[in-house]
Amino acid sequence: MDRKRRIPEATVARLPVYLRTLLEVQAEAMTTISSERLAELAGVNAAKVRKDLSYLGSYGTRGVGYDVDHLLVQMSRELGLTRDWPVAIVGVGNLGAALANYGGFGDRGFPVAALVDADPSKVGTMFGGHKIRDLDDLPALVEELGIAIGIIATPAAGAQEVADRLVAAGVTSILNFAPAVVIVPDHAQLRKVDLALELQVLSFYGQRESIGASLREELGVSAESKESVG
Amino acid sequence: MDRKRRIPEATVARLPVYLRTLLEVQAEAMTTISSERLAELAGVNAAKVRKDLSYLGSYGTRGVGYDVDHLLVQMSRELGLTRDWPVAIVGVGNLGAALANYGGFGDRGFPVAALVDADPSKVGTMFGGHKIRDLDDLPALVEELGIAIGIIATPAAGAQEVADRLVAAGVTSILNFAPAVVIVPDHAQLRKVDLALELQVLSFYGQRESIGASLREELGVSAESKESVG
């Protein structure tokens, strides 16, 4: 396998799934796991698991499988999860507030360190233990709190400006929840979560399904299993 | 282009982005748009736009561009957005409650028609104008309200069972927010939204970035623009 270890994007996106799966396996006191079993639990193909893991290095033992603890250490290191990544949530509306309350972040090494909003009537008020700060404070927050990741939870109209300001303040990792196209410079990383898009894609396939269902019924075709991972 | 019109998955995932972009363009009273301009607004390559749109049929006019209204009609039809898709949210905890309140769904043709929870102390109480129903009521809800899409917003442990129950009740489109691998039969559609995963992917690239940044500085390489869409 590539000694340069340039890990393909598709693999990077699967590593967190393996990580979570391995944590569950570890909790059940299993010390070793085969690619076959891991594949089953992670809902992917076994060959893919082996190839993905091989990018991390050769940490398996032929005839035995992978050492769970060792794999977890390597994977955490590779994903950069050996440190905390303080997060700032920009936009404390419906969604932003929910994310701030969610709590699932801090557990996993992504503490919510700051809440930011552009609305002067919100700035200065408290929410979930944080005083809401102004957009203009971003550079200071990055400096003081070491904000590494910005979450955009504003309406679509404000998203691009928020992204620009985040980048200007030195935040190079951005997660966009706003239903808008956002462009960032090449040195920054942007990922998006788009609820409407997901529903519309489901709608697309759901529409065909009605045709497909009657067709399947006619032909007596049975359902094979299909997976996805959450 | 393929006359069978089997639209590639990657294209399906971009159609909602074009759709949203076209709605904005329409709001500005533009009647026609070129692939170049649409590509810019949607944050993709112009050739990709043309190829994607060609799967819908030949709706452009050479030398002119695409008729915005016409394209919107065709695209909505293809995405199955000419009807409403009633949604059931399963799991009225932090996230489920936020989604129920969000409101951005109903606007776009995905009305929240039911809230469901397995917790007996929640069942029967009101939330956001809905009486929370029991998981066992799912088949009845599908029958009465025509639930077409199920949103899983439960803790990880319950996700697979909820999915099974949704499918058993006849819901074949599922959006999973729970941080767990969920498997559905082949005739069902599953998509996932995984916040921890997104943050961990950002962490992966963020980690390299510190190395990359100093390197870039040394070499005096400037940033090219990069896009993603939300």
Add this chain to the structure above:
DNA sequence: GGGACTTTGTGAACAAACGAACAAGGTCGG
């Protein structure tokens, strides 16, 4: 009405991702 100009639609080259298959390498019982 003709020619310059614009923009689409698609063929073809390229790139990324996938999955089957298998040799290499290691375990473990006897």
Add this chain to the structure above:
DNA sequence: CCGACCTTGTTCGTTTGTTCACAAAGTCCC
């Protein structure tokens, strides 16, 4: 210490997706 057995790591053909480049098709000005 050997041979049967197991599981990894990797090669290879296939599929899917992206991008370039250009002919075809239309507009619009003169």
